[in-house]
Amino acid sequence: MWKRSHSVALGLLAGISLLLLSLPDEVATRVKLALSTMYLPLLGLAGASQQAWNHASDTLLSRRELLRQIEQLRRENQRLRIEAMQAAEWARENARLRRHLGWQESSPWRxxxxxxxxxxxxxxxxxxxxxxxxxxxxxxxxxxxxxxxxxxxxxxxxxxxxxxxxxxLGDPDCKVSARVLNETGDVGIIQPADPVQRDLVLLSYLPRAARVLPGHTVVTSGLGGLFPPGIPVGTVVDVRPVENGLYQEARVRLAAPIHAVQEVWILWP
The missing domain is CATH 2.40.10.340 (Rod shape-determining protein MreC, domain 1)
Structure with a gap:
């Protein structure tokens, strides 16, 4: 259909051209002016349509390119976030190991x-x-x-x-003799406390007259021969009498964040 219409248009154009060549000059000039007046808007519309099509094509190509660049930037941002998280973890591990090694150098058991x-x-x-x-x-x-x-x-x-x-500490199989750093150096036994609160233990069998107060530091006593004296155990949270007041027990918050440790030191004999 498009080819047929195109052939008809070419035929009409050829006929008009022959007619113009056969007319006198004055009449041909007037006919050309009339035809140009009639076809100029159509030519302008055709040119505007072509420009609009070219602009639309450029817009579509630009949109595709923009979407491609956005996806590329999204992937690059995700990669950089993962690398930043890894770098932060490596920095934390490095700082932790430096602290461990610094403590080892200053330890009496280094x-x-x-x-x-x-x-x-x-x-x-x-x-x-x-x-x-x-x-x-x-x-x-x-x-x-x-x-x-x-x-x-x-x-x-x-x-x-x-x-x-x-x-x-806090396991039933780990009982430790510990001393309170108060005026009398009262000694008790570290035992399990509440199983839900993993950072708390009990310091049991404290003397009835012991003046143990919240905030006192608790360290290993050295009794029993397993643990050297002076290793920090924790801090007293509160104290209460038990067994009809025959002795006292204190809840102690552990100094070591046992639930989060990633490296430990083992003390060789």
């Missing part, structure tokens, strides 16, 4: 300390244990103190060739 990574945690609230990546092949054995710069964590219990289980 030549007896071995760094181990925590590889597993017990998810239950009743037993509090960790698994570390040192074992009997590295010379580890059961019954060694485990600590971090903030304070005591617990002790090694079951040792395999490459891993060991650590029972931590």
């Amino acid at each position: 030549d007896r300390l071995r760094l181990a990574r925590v590889t597993l945690r017990d998810p239950t609230p009743w037993w509090r244990t960790l698994q570390v990546d040192l074992g009997s092949r590295q010379g580890l054995r059961a019954g060694l103190p485990v600590l971090i710069p903030e304070g005591l964590v617990g002790c090694t219990r079951e040792v395999g060739p490459l891993h060991a289980r650590v029972v931590v």
Whole structure:
């Protein structure tokens, strides 16, 4: 259909051209003027339509390009966010290890300390244990103190060739003799407290006359021979009499954030 219309238009144009050539000059000039007056708006409309089409094509291409660039920027932003998170984690780990090593250098047991990574945690609230990546092949054995710069964590219990289980403060299998840093240096036994509040333990069997107050610092006493004296255990939260007032017990908030530790130091004999 389009080809037929196109042929008809060309035929009409050729006929008009022949007619103009056969007319006298004066009449041909008037006819040309009339035709130009009639077709100029159509030619202008055709030119405007072509310009509009070209502009629309450019707009569509620009929109596609813009969407492509937006998607590319989104992916680049996501990649940079992941890299920033990784860099922040590496910076935290670096700062943590620097603090560990700085503490080791100033520790009185610096030549007896071995760094181990925590590889597993017990998810239950009743037993509090960790698994570390040192074992009997590295010379580890059961019954060694485990600590971090903030304070005591617990002790090694079951040792395999490459891993060991650590029972931590607040576990029923980890009882520690501890001393209150007050005027009389009262001594008690660290025992489990509320299983839900993992940062609290009980300091039991304190003397009835002990003047233990909230805010007092609690450290290992050295009695029993397992833990050296003076390792920070925590801070007294409150005190109450028990067993008809025969002795007292205090709730102690642990100094070591045991639920969040990622590396620990094991004190070799």
